Amino acid sequence: MFYREAGDFKTSYPEDGQTFPIKLDRFGFYAVVFIGFVIIPFVINDYWVNSVFLPFLIYAIAAIGLNILVGYCGQVSLGTGGFMAVGAYSCYKFMTGLDIWIGGVQYALPPINIFFSVILAGLVTALVGLLFGLPSLRIKGFYLAVATLAAQFFLVWLLNKWAWAYNYSASGQISAPERSMFGVPVTGSNTEPWAVYLFCLVFLTVLALIARNLTRGSIGRKWMAIRDMDIAAEIIGVDPLKAKLSAFAVSSFFIGISGALFFSVYLGAVEVGEVFGINKSFLLLFMVIIGGLGSIFGAFAGAAFLVLLPVFLKNTLVGGLGWPTDLAAHLEFMIVGGLIVTFLVLEPHGLAQLWRVIKEKLRLWPFPH
Amino acid sequence: MKMKLATLALGAALAAGPALAELTFPSLSYRTGPYAANGIPFADGYADYFTLLNERDGGIGGERINLIECETGYNTEKGVECYEATKGSGALVYQPLSTGITYQLIPKVTADDIPMHSMGYGRTSAKNGKVFSHIFNYPVNYWDGASVGIKHLLDLNDGDLSGKTVALVYHNSAYGKEPIRTLEELGKKHGYDLTLLPVDHPGQEQKSQWLQIRRERPDYVIMWGWGVMNQVAIQEAVNIRYPMENFIGIWWSGSENDVKPAGQGAHGYKALAFHNMGSDYEIYDDLETHVVSKGLAAGSGDQLGTVLYNRGLYAAMLAAEAAKTAQEIHGTSNITPAMMRDGMEALEITEEKMATLGMANFGPEFKVSCENHGGDGLGAVAQWDANSESWTLITDFVQSDQDVLQPLIEEDSSAYAAENDIEERCN
Secondary structure, eight states: SSOTTTOOOOOOOOHSSSSSOSSHHHHHHHHHHHHHIIIHHHHOHHHOOOOOHHHHHHHHHHHHIIIHHHHHHSOOOOHHHHHHHHHHHHHHHHHOOOOEEEEEEEEEOOOHHHHHHHHHHHHHHHHHHHHGGGGGGTOHHHHHHHHHHHHHHHHHHHHOOHHHHHHHTTTSSOOOOOETTTTTOOOOOOOOOHHHHHHHHHHHHHHHHHHHOOOSHHHHHHHHHHHHHHHHHHHHTOHHHHHHHHHHHHHHHHHHHHHHHHIIISSSSSSSHSSSSSHHHHHHHHHHHHHHOOOHHHHHHHHHHHHHHHHHHHIIIIIIOOOHHHHHHHHHHHHHHHHHHHHHHHHHTTTHHHHHHHHHHHHHHTTOO | OOOHHHHHHOOOOOTTTTOSSSSSEEEEEOOOTHHHHHHHHHHHHHHHHHHHHHIIIIITTTTEEEEEEOOTTTOHHHHHHHHHHTTTTTTTOOOOHHHHHHHHHHHHHHHHOOOOOTTOOOOOOOGGGTTTTSSESSSOHHHHHHHHHHHHHHHHHOOTTTEEEEEEEEETTTTHHHHHHHHHHHHHHOOOEEEEEEEOTOOOHHHHHHHHHHHHOOOOEEEEETTHHHHHHHHHHHHOOOOOOGEEEOOGOOSSHHHHHGGGGTTTOOEEEEEEOOOOOOHHHHHHHIIITTTTOTSSSSSTHHOOOOOHHHHHHHHHHHHHHHHHHHHOOSHHHHHHHHHTOEEEEEEEHHHHHHHSSSOOOEOOOOSSSSSTTTEEEEEEEHHHHHHHHEEEOOOOHHHHHHHHHHHHHHHHHHTOOOOOOOO
C-alpha cells in the first residue's frame, strides 16, 4: 500500500534517477525539510537546541563524512576526533584572523566571516586528511585503523602543544568570539536558538545532498568498487590512488566542518584533549556502524540514536522517576551498551537496513503474498 | 504504558519547568567517570549542607532550598546539557567543579544573568570583577595557589630559591596549564628553574614523567592533578623514592583518596588548602542530628570529614551566606539569580559569622567587592600523616604575592575584555 511504484510513471532519465524515485518517499522528504526549516525554528528553545538539535545536526555531518570513508570506500578510520579538532582549530584561526610571524613581526588576515571560516576549516581538514590518507595506499583493514589512530593522537598532541594554534592563550583553550551572519549572531553567548539551529541545518542539508549525489555518481561507484575488492577494481580501471585519497579528502572535509561547528556554534569553548579525544573517534564509528555502513540515512539514524538516547534516558530516569544521578548515569551506560549489542545481533547492517526492511514490508502491506 | 508516557512527558517538561517559590541550587556533580573519586565527596558535602539548612532552619530566610543534581561526568558536552536543563528552574548559582565547564559557561551565564562561583578553580582572571560581572572565584584561585606554594618553599629555604629547581607535573588541560605563567613569573623573581611535565587525560600513564624526575632530581615537585592522576603521581613518587616533603600538590591534589593508595609511602606529602581539615567543628554535630541520623545524607553517607567533603560544605556555606546577603540587600526572601549576584558581590565572611554557623576557624576571612571577585588569596599548606591517616595544616593562611599576580590578572582580563567588547564596570 505504501511505497508502491505502481502508477508512478517516469518519462525522463532525470526523473528516473532522482534520489527519491517513489512519490510517497519524496513527499515524506519534502515534509521533513519543511518541518526542519519552517516549523522547528519557531518552536525551538534553548534546552532543545543545545542538548538535542545542535549535537544531532553536527554529529550527523561528521557521521556522513565518516560513512563516506568507512562505509563507501571501506577504509577504517579511528582518526575522526583528531580531524574534528583540526576543523575546530582552523575555524578558530580563520574567525579570529589567521596570523603568521615572519622575523618577529606578526602579519594577520582580517577575521573571516563565520560561514566562510567553517568552509575554509573544512578545506584545511581535507588537506590534513589527504596527508594521513597516504598510508592507506599501502596498508589495509585493521592496520590502517592503527595508522589512523596515530593521526588521532598526533593531531591532539600537536594542537595542545602548538601555542600558535590557540593564539597563545594561557589556558590552551580556544573560545569563539561573537560572530554574525546577516547581522544575527551565530556564535558567542548572545545567540538565538533558531539562528544557530538554522545555521547548522543549512550546512547539514547542503552537505547531505552533496554526499548523496557523490556516492551515487561515478566517484561513489569507484569508492564502492575499492571497498568491495580493490584488486578487481584496479583491473576494471579504477585508480586506487585517486579513489582512496578522494575518499579521505571528502570525508575529512565533512568531518572538519562538523568539528568547526562543534566548536564555534555548539560548545563555544574547546579544549582539544577533552573534547576531541579518542572517545570521539569511537563514538562516531559507533554512529556509523549502528546507523548502517554505506548509507546516508544510516548516518542520520546513528547520530540520532547515540545523541538522543542518553538525553532521553537521563530525563526519564532522573527527571521522571527521580532516581539518583549516579545510578542513572551508570544505568544509561548499560542500557545504551545493551541496546547496541542487541541491535547489532538482530540487524548487523544497522538501522538503515531496518528501515529498508520496513519499507519492503510496507510495500506489500496489507497483502504480504 | 500510560505511566510510561507520563514519565516521558514529565522528562520533556522538566526542561522548561516554571520557577517555584523556593531557592533552587543546581549541583553539577560527577559521580561517574575518571574523576568520580573526587567528585563524590564534594557533591555529598554540597548536598548535605543544604539538607541541613532545610531540616534545621527550614531553608534560607524561610525559603526552602531545592537542590537539583545533574551528572556531568566532568564532560563539557554533558555540562552544557545540565546547564540548559537547570537554568530555567530559577537556578541561583552554578558551581560546576570543572575548569573546562567553567570556561564554557562564563559567556553563557553572563548572557543569562546568572552568577557562577568557581571556588579555587576556573578562570583565574575572573577575579577582576570589572570585566567578569557574573563570575566569582573567591576565596582563592590557581595563581594564588602557585604563589602560596612558592612562598612555602621560600620559607623552607630562608627566603632564597636561587639555583633551585622546581618541576611542575600538570594535567595537560586548561586546568593544569593555569599556573604555568605565574610560576614562570615567580621564577624570574626568585631565581628558580622551572621544568614542565604535562600528563595527558586521565593521567594513568606517568612513567616517563617520573623517569625524568628521577633523572633530573628537581629540588621540589609541584603538582596540578585531579582524579586518578593524583593517585598515580603519588604512587610513582613513592616508587622512585622522591622525598615526600618536597612534593606539593594543589588543593585539588590533596584529598584522602589521593594519598591512601600509596599507604605508608605517602607520609609527609604536602598539599595546599584554602579551608581547614577534619571534622572537629560544631556543624558536624548538627549534621549528625539533622542529616545523617535521619538517613538524609547524600550518596552513601561515608564521606563526612574528608577534605573534599569539607570543601563541598564550604562551597555550599558560601553560597548560602551569599543568598542571605542578597535577601538582606533586596528585602525579599524569594531572590532571583540577579539578586543572588548582588549578594555574592557584597559577601563578607568574618570569623564571627563562621563561628555562628558552627564552622569557627574553618577558612580565612575575606570580603568581595565589585572590583575584586576573588577575595584576598589566602592559602595554607597541609601535610598528610599516614600513621593517623589525617591531614593537618602546617602553616597559617598566608597571602599570595599580589605584586606579581595583580598585573597578570589585569593583563589576562583586559585581553578577554578586548576580545569580547566588554566595558569595564564599577567606575
